[in-house]
Amino acid sequence: MNQTVAAHRETTDVERVFREVYGQAVATLVRVFGDITLAEDAVQDAFVVAIDRWRTGGIPPNPAGWIVTTARNRAIDGLRRSTRGRELHEQLAGTASTPRRAGDDWEEGEPVSDDQLRLIFTCCHPALRTEHQVALTLRLLGGLRVDEVARSFLVSESAMAKRLVRAKYKIKAANIPYRVPAEADLPGRLRAVLSVLYLIYNTGVDDPERASLRSEAIRLARALVELMPDEPEAAGLLALMLLSESRVPARREEGALVLLRDQDRTKWDRTVIEEGHAIVRACIRRDQPGPFQLQAAIQAVHCDADSFEATDWPQIVALYDHLFSIMPTPVVALNRAIAIGETEGPGAALTALDAIAPDLDNYHLMHAARGTTLRRLGQRDAAKAAFERAAHLAATEADRRFLAQQIEELTEDGALRQHRSDGLSGPPNETSAR
Amino acid sequence: MNQYLLSTYVVEGQVPGAPSTPEKMQTFMERVIALEAEMDASGTFVFGGALHGPDAATVVRAGDADVVMTDGPFVESKEHIAGFYIINADDFDAALAWARKVVDALNHPIEVRPFRATGRVKDSVRPGA
Numbered sequence: 001m002n003q004t005v006a007a008h009r010e011t012t013d014v015e016r017v018f019r020e021v022y023g024q025a026v027a028t029l030v031r032v033f034g035d036i037t038l039a040e041d042a043v044q045d046a047f048v049v050a051i052d053r054w055r056t057g058g059i060p061p062n063p064a065g066w067i068v069t070t071a072r073n074r075a076i077d078g079l080r081r082s083t084r085g086r087e088l089h090e091q092l093a094g095t096a097s098t099p100r101r102a103g104d105d106w107e108e109g110e111p112v113s114d115d116q117l118r119l120i121f122t123c124c125h126p127a128l129r130t131e132h133q134v135a136l137t138l139r140l141l142g143g144l145r146v147d148e149v150a151r152s153f154l155v156s157e158s159a160m161a162k163r164l165v166r167a168k169y170k171i172k173a174a175n176i177p178y179r180v181p182a183e184a185d186l187p188g189r190l191r192a193v194l195s196v197l198y199l200i201y202n203t204g205v206d207d208p209e210r211a212s213l214r215s216e217a218i219r220l221a222r223a224l225v226e227l228m229p230d231e232p233e234a235a236g237l238l239a240l241m242l243l244s245e246s247r248v249p250a251r252r253e254e255g256a257l258v259l260l261r262d263q264d265r266t267k268w269d270r271t272v273i274e275e276g277h278a279i280v281r282a283c284i285r286r287d288q289p290g291p292f293q294l295q296a297a298i299q300a301v302h303c304d305a306d307s308f309e310a311t312d313w314p315q316i317v318a319l320y321d322h323l324f325s326i327m328p329t330p331v332v333a334l335n336r337a338i339a340i341g342e343t344e345g346p347g348a349a350l351t352a353l354d355a356i357a358p359d360l361d362n363y364h365l366m367h368a369a370r371g372t373t374l375r376r377l378g379q380r381d382a383a384k385a386a387f388e389r390a391a392h393l394a395a396t397e398a399d400r401r402f403l404a405q406q407i408e409e410l411t412e413d414g415a416l417r418q419h420r421s422d423g424l425s426g427p428p429n430e431t432s433a434r
Numbered sequence: 435m436n437q438y439l440l441s442t443y444v445v446e447g448q449v450p451g452a453p454s455t456p457e458k459m460q461t462f463m464e465r466v467i468a469l470e471a472e473m474d475a476s477g478t479f480v481f482g483g484a485l486h487g488p489d490a491a492t493v494v495r496a497g498d499a500d501v502v503m504t505d506g507p508f509v510e511s512k513e514h515i516a517g518f519y520i521i522n523a524d525d526f527d528a529a530l531a532w533a534r535k536v537v538d539a540l541n542h543p544i545e546v547r548p549f550r551a552t553g554r555v556k557d558s559v560r561p562g563a
Binding site for chain 1: 438529
């Protein structure tokens, strides 16, 4: 029994290390081999070797370097053995990024962090459609398994596998380069990268099992800011992530989501907030606002308030108005509607929500926001129905638990009310709601 | 070195953004000549030109005794290829830079597609050389 438990723990440790080093190892091997599939296969081979060796000999002090060195050696051995491989091997030897030339960096077996930056610009190339960009980045740099990437996209594993194959085929056939783009192309190319990184960060927010994605996204965002100090949107994204990250400790209780309204603000990480605030202030001084900087500014206002009630809501609505003017998406409209609920009351919020409801009918947060607003208006049955619809659509366990709590509370309240009188859920009345 | 096909399309017999007056046609031709000269000087130009309309096309396929011919293009479509360049470029981003110049000169969209040389062309071009 104990042996089984110990073996299981070792397996889990090895799996965790695999995930952590996958992106670094693949990125470095793509530089060396100039071929993504070859790099992935080599890393996979090295993991097979590692499972045996590490279980008996323990995890080496530099697992990423170990994997990269093993993967490289095995890939080169494999190439030498096959005819096609020999051709490829010779071809590689004739190009700039040969194993031989790169071999100098190899003695240490040390992955280079710039490799990940190069690879992310390849993965996020605007000639690839967004879902391919995100899938590639999560798979290659985030180290998620294909089934995990599939789940985060709500598609089947086989569909996701095909998607990744298609995307890699295009990169290879079109020879999409593996490098940080030239100065002139940088702003446009950066926008794609920033969106992908934010999506990865949010995948880590939605699923505590994948919390490492958050630090991975923040790490890559920091690297981008360092590489592109003149790009305020990169800084804006980093600030947005940091300010969101600062609230993580207060965001969950016993596995259920805790709303901003109910969060214990003493649990917020002040050091991280200060860093985020400093970046937002620098962005404001630059005065080149963009979507990520505005979203960061909104988070900065939230993090500035000692309580939900003390929040500068008019400022938040103004920032959402500005954001909507440059990014008129239904999700921005949803967040703006929620903020309107705090400045103008739930009646105005409901009107705003109803206007966007058809566009976001499959989005659980829209129904959750409607539920909250309807409850404030005293429309308990409608609120319960909205929360039930949200729970049906919610993708994460934390969201479902939170929504189940809301439904349960409304059911209990409803049962109590039934005893007292009927017809309590009269017409919407803002003043009586709160 | 890689090769790419940059192709333009006619839509329902019309080339979107085509010059509408003789003067505009004149400047259009000047732009195209300048573009092709630039491609040539930099070793980018491999081959290219404009196609006659799809009504001039014939489909030829193997039959029982002799080949069978059908009047008209292979694909019945509203869109037909109007012209193309085959270019040399170091990588996709370099091809994109040329694609931008072609779009500017022609004033209508183009498709960029990696071209894989075979047979004689492969021998004469030797990608990677």
